[in-house]
Every structure is written in C-alpha cells, then in structure tokens.
Amino acid sequence: MDNILFFILSALAIGGALMVILARNPVYSVLFTILTFFAIGGHFLLLNAQFLFIVNIIVYAGAIMVLFLYVIMMLNLNKQSEPTQPFFIKVIAAISGGLLLITLLGALRGMDSDKVISDIPYSDIGLVKNLGKVLFTEYLIPFEISSVLFLSAMIGAVMLGKKNLKDH
C-alpha cells in the first residue's frame, strides 16, 4: 500500500514539475506548481510529518501561489507576451540539467544498500506536539528572529510596490 502511494505521489510530483517548466501559459504553470506542492505534501504525510504537511499546504499552496496568481493577473500575462528562448539554448539547458541529475545520482553508488533500501521507520517526531516543543525551547531565538525577517519583508514589499519611488 505504501509503495503504491509512493509511486502515485512521485509520479504526480515529477509530472507536475515537468509541466511547470514546459507549459506556455504562466497561469497553467502556477496551477501545476500547486499540484506539485500537494504531491510533496502527500509525501510529508507518508513520512508522518503532519505539521509540515499542514504548513506546506497553507503557506505554499495557499499563500505563495495565490501571490503568484495575483501578480500574473495584475501584469495581464498570457501566451502572447511570453518571452521565448532560442532552441539551441533550450537543448543546452536540458543537457546541463540532465548532467546535474546524473552527478547527483552517481553519488548514490557508494551507499550502504542494506540499510537504505529498508522502509523508513515509523516516528512521531513530526507531530505538532513534539515539533512545537522543540521549536519553542531549542530553536526559540531563530523562531523569534524569523518574525523580524517577516516584518522587514513586509516593509520592503510595500516600499517597492509604491507607485513613484523617487517622490519619497
């Protein structure tokens, strides 16, 4: 059962990711990105990381992708305004990406196969209770600093979004 779920979720993630970079229309790219994020969220659930599953759905599929859709809507992008790349550059890009993949997978050859082939054991560290306890004791200072980061990002976005920056 786990194997079938893993296969389906992986196929969805890889197919969605391919469609993100191949779709001509930016709106379709955003929708396929949401599909990919849901598939990756399913993987989190398969690994029993329930907190990260919810955060992934709310933050990525919810907030960030809606932001993308709003920007595409405001810029009024469509197939006609899509910038194109020469064909040979696309071929070169695909070859370099494939070489990177071969390099990453080649590093797996030396792995101790008995230990890594076995299924990942059940663990409850991904539950909200356990993760929250660690987040508010061991990682409290980074957690508080990230709120400052959000404040600066918010101010920066408002600053950059102003109509006439030179007037201020």
Next chain:
Amino acid sequence: MGEFFKYFSPSIYNYVILSSILFAIGVMGVLIRRNIIIIFMAIELMLNAVNLLLVGFSVHHDDTGGQVFVFFIMAVAAAEITVGLAILMMIYRNTGSVSVDSLKNLKW
C-alpha cells in the same frame, strides 16, 4: 503488479532519487525559461525538493532538527517571494516586460 511496485518502497534511497530528479527539473526550469515568474517557480521547486530530502532524513535518523529547518526554509521562502514579486512588479512597471533579458544593461 506487486513485482512492479516492489521498487517504489518509501525508503531513504528512493527519496534521495526523487529529490534529485525534482531539483534537476528546477535547475532546468531556471535555465530554459526567460519569464521571471516561471524562474521564481522553478526556484520554489528546488526549495521543495530540498525540503522533502530534509524531512526524509529527519525521519530516517529520528531527529527533529531536519523538520525544524524545513519550517524555517518555508518562512524564508515566503519572505523571499514577497520581496521578489514586489521587485518584479517594479521591473515590469519600468521596462514593460517580464523577460530576464530586459535587465541586461544594469542601469536605471
């Protein structure tokens, strides 16, 4: 049928392969496309591939650190995308295009 699915067990080995494939697709997306929005989305794909691998290894080693790092990566990615899209709006307002080629002369 069972023979076929035998190779797709949720082991750390398969998660490394899946994350590598997703990361390589993200790199290809950055290289292939000219549209800044699509390049942003390809960067998000790469971040998610790394997140998946971090969660996989965190569960494999039964260590909470990996999942906390994924949480912080998500927070930083959200902030990064907010500022990045604001800059993109600015670029579009000034150049009237969303192609990365409109930024090649490095002057106002």
